[in-house]
Amino acid sequence: MATETQTKNVSVNNFEQCLKCSICTVYCPVSAVTPLYPGPKQAGPDGERYRLKDKEFFNEALKMCLNCKRCEVACPNDVHIGDIIQAARIKYSTQKPKLRDMMLANTDFMGSMASPFAPIVNPMLKLKPVKGILHGVMGIDKHRTFPNYAHQKFETWFKKEAAPQQDQYRKHVTYFHGCYANYNYPQLGKDFVKVMNAVGYGVHLLEKEKCCGVALIANGLAEQAKRQGEVNMASMRKAIAKGHPVLTTSSTCTFTMRDEYDHLLGIDNHDVRDSISLVTRFLQQLIEKGEIKLAFRADYRKRIAYHSACHMERMGWVPYSTRLLRMIPNIDFVMLESQCCGISGTYGFKKENYERSQAIGEGLFQNIKEVHPDCVATECETCKWQIEMSTGVPVMNPISIIAEALDVEETRKLNEK
Amino acid sequence: MKFDVIIIGGGLSGLTASIALAEAGKEVALVSAGQNSLHFGSGSFDLLGFDEQGKAVSEPIAAIAQLSEKHPYKKVQDVEKLAQQAKQLLEKAKIATFGDTTSNHWRITPVGALMPTWLSVEGMVTVQEPNQMPWRKVALINIQNYLDLPTKFLAAGLRERGVEVDVKAFTLPELQALRQSPTEMRSTNIAKVIEQHNLIASVADEVNRLTSNDYDMVLLPAVLGIKSNAQADQLLQLIKTPANYVATLPPSVSGVRIATLLRKRFTELGGTFFTGDQVVEGVWEGETLKGVKTAKLDGTVLEANHFILATGSFMSRGLAADYTHVYEPALGVDVDDLGLDRTNWAKIEVTDPQPYMEMGVKTDANLHCERAGKTIANLYAVGSILSGHNTIKRLDAAGVDMLTALQVVHNIVK
């Protein structure tokens, strides 16, 4: 009997695969910039062992973890260090989220409140006195500028301008646009529709889309995240039943729904997970299979530096996007060294984290300045804010670059056959 | 996705093979499940430190000729030539080393032992002769509260060899801040703090304050320069006395730097990197490996004409042992378990040559793997996953990693 059960010797408690080699510490962006954070090894597998003995061993300093998962990518023994830390926060933290955290976490609520008043809200959020209040009263750092809220939500645009034409396509996908494309930057969603239509796919939205919940998890609102996640999963099941894969443009939403739902929130997503994909991956796979072709404008020239967003790195999907981008004939493509930008969603917005956040990103900013690209490509919207604010270099989602470089007519023709 | 060659494993052997193939114009993908044992390195590359009788090796080429037939070096056709190539490969990746195959030099370990080695990273302390220390008086300067350089042992090791040693320590406000963490006063964090705050000049001032012309060598913990050698070099120039670095307990900053620079070199050559992912199964067609599936890419099959298995030994999970068997977990290729059952894998004394250390995958003379007893013509194994040698007893890890990798590249490219 012992022979059978010890055959795998893989503990259900993944933390004890840790060999204590300390490699995670090398790649933790936080422990180098603050001595208050115990580091991934101590916060993760070491701490977990003692927390199992007595929950009093939980340390609120674990909230300093960015959840960037770079420790997990670096771990040679497949220990889910970041998951262990986040799960411990959910399980043991007794601190209640502040109003500020609730505000930052509820990205879709804030968006739906702000969007109708965008002409007023945007300039207001940039005013010094308003920033002063946000900084002093709310604890949102004064250096930060809230991303603009769009005058028209992506969903509104889509229903009015795009939806009617979508049924004419033979093949279909469902788009999970996320809060950012909806409230802040509808152009991303429009670029998505442009490319998908060009390769012969009709685009549809989910019956009901809720924020993926990444900010809720980070701000200690796991229960709410779970409720929203269940709504998303239910809507996705319906889309998948129709044979529509669910595509995204945000690496973080994708990662959250595919992995964090199951690992941290206990949402059963096993029947949905494989059908959720990032658009670049989806396209790249179809091209590999010879099912679609892309044609690019000959005059499109740009020096593009690719930044591997943390969750993109964690998903292991960077090569899909970079191989796709490299298909654009006349671009000058540079891989930036893979490192965290420091913003980590809402983390960098909090005034207590601002300096840490900038210190973490410093290496990346330097690297970008040395490479001196026309634009940085990345799938993460918060990386975009951080990099643009800190370097002045514009940041684009790879699908927007594809949309910009695409010869739409030629592509349409190629894919009509 | 289709490539010319897919390398499984991103340690020294896998990176060496990947870079050499990319240099040869191949389209290469590297699948790497986390970081590697360079992180436990010494700042030197060992070729053959001890022969099979346990005697320290001074002339490695001659000693390699004496190794038993099962040693992986016996599958390397021209050790001297490939060793030269390995050194050049490092150089092109901006890893400057000194040393050659004609004679080993000696690295000084963090506890003051001397170990024969082949190449050392510029700036690391080494000596030519173990019985002839080139210094009269050494200042060993640590950073306060940095526990991963046990200066007591290091000083004793040097004194034993007739060197006068003074042990001193310094700190800086920024390092003091780091000290507040009970767990994170580690080499790489020190390196990051020094880098972030541009502390090189301040460190040099501290070192100069603690030393005088009375010393003919200053030794410092190797805790500088994660991304390049620039800062480490700069510090040595600013110190008035000749100065060198001495290896620390892991994580090894010089090892991290070597890994970073090799990855960078590979990426610059246009190689595709699948990071933090692991191969979970092979797609076979008869005795040919058509592709591999990984944990992260769902169903995507990574296809190639050739594959190289460079996943390391047990500690890197290239080999796995359960209650009854030793096996190769990624592709299920044949393993040489020395015909031992579990109760004989390990010997009672920790310093005994441990049988499990010699286990590895079976390969033919051209380093092809076997599966169910049959040779796989397009699958090779390189580095620590190879059977037939005890890396710790022979001190041959880096040499086996790089030379077998280059040999396989040669086998593929020709």
Add this chain to the structure above:
Amino acid sequence: MNTQRKNYDVVVIGGGITGAGTARDCAMRGLKVLLVERYDFSTGATGRNHGLLHSGARYAVTDPDSATECIQENMILRKIARHCVEETEGLFITLPEDDLNYQATFVQKCTEAGIRAEIIDPKLAKIMEPAVNPEIIGAVKIPDASVDPFRLTMANVLDAQLHGAEVLVYHEVVELIIEQTRVVGVKLRNNHNGETFNVYASITINAAGIWGTLIAQMAGVKINMFPAKGSLLIFGHRVNNMVINRCRKPANADILVPDDAVCVIGTTSDRVPIEECDYMRVTPEEVEVLLTEGMKLAPSLGTTRILRAYAGVRPLVASDDDPTGRSISRGIVTLDHEKRDGLAGFATITGGKMMTYRLMAEQVTDLACQKLGVTKTCQTATTPLPGSEKKPELKKYSFAQKASEGRHGTLDANVKHGDVSNDALVCECEGVSVGEVRYAVTKLHVHNLINLRRRTRVGMGTCQGELCACRTAGVMGEEDGAQRAINDLAGFMNERWKGMQPVAWGDNLAEAQLTATIYQGLLGVDKLAKERRLEYYEI
């Protein structure tokens, strides 16, 4: 000191829990005491058992006297040794293959012995202890707990010292000094330097566990001991939070105890020759039995990392020809050799259990007092041990401080916390700080890394010393010679490996290879170590 004649009221032989407890009791009654131990404290059976604070339920059916003693001592130790005890409570479970009728007998016998035994619904048992085998058909809740024998022994030693006792570790009794028909003292050998000298005492108390039979032999007295080897496995973390026992007659591997950050399954029971008691090794067959039977208590043991295997020898007093020793009473045996063998000034305390050490100490101290005409009564049942005066409040502390307070109780006040040089952790698995190492080295009779491990858990975590051993060696004993420290380090790594080797597969084998890569490949510790000290006390 070598030539000077030293006189004591009592010399206690043996630094296990019984010896330490006896030294404490004697000292508290005002006797002039010397405690001698040939190696370190708790190197024998004391440090090689489950760490179970028996409720006595295990013996209720087969050995009711022991059961009664256990429950009484159990309640006492919860009060006087709070920092050594974790009040986990325990379950006696019935599996489908067991006879459920036994449960009723069991509960009745428990009640008779004064052990609160409560039959509970198996469903409730599964909620109380989620790790328990879900197949259970019966469950009884009993007041078991876990106890740290290293801490308990140390606390007794410290209290003995506070009451004036002298303590010599690494001093071995090589001869009993006999004048006519009286033992008047012992000849001691310093095991570090080989020097010998005599000490004299009115009474010599033999509390040497299984080795007590050899001590008695020195006086020409025969004690028929039954050395019963018991092997155990340590798992990497706590699978269970309650003690889990099988509700049947005692058998192999039927107790799983949560101890500190790990859990321990055991034991086996086999008679071994006395000569082998110094060289216990766990065999592959024992590993197989422990795993197979252990998984019946908590199936998840089958997929949990095993850290090490170890074995101890129970000092049972033989009474019949039982080949395993299972049916021998765990009752206390106090031998007044004056009465029994006509040899005055000599007493042996043996049998019993770690659990009942205090009572054993009380009984033999009563005997000594009676001989010496001392009337002061025993206070050990009501006086808290040092460190256990009050309950700690963990919340305000750092990880290391919490861990340290868990180990030292209120004596943690002696550990420097709150300044950077003392707060740095040497052992990250177990949260051992530089300050704790310094405290242990100066105050807790630490001569080497293995001693330090017993005081602080350094190197007892998941990695078994992979980085911490070298760091710690660099910190401790600054005044020590470096050569001695490096020998010590090499010895320590060998000792860690001895426990890992019988279970070297899976992650453990990977860990071993990484550790060897660091210590031998990177550091070359094996090249520097000049001495291979492999005597028993290093094991």
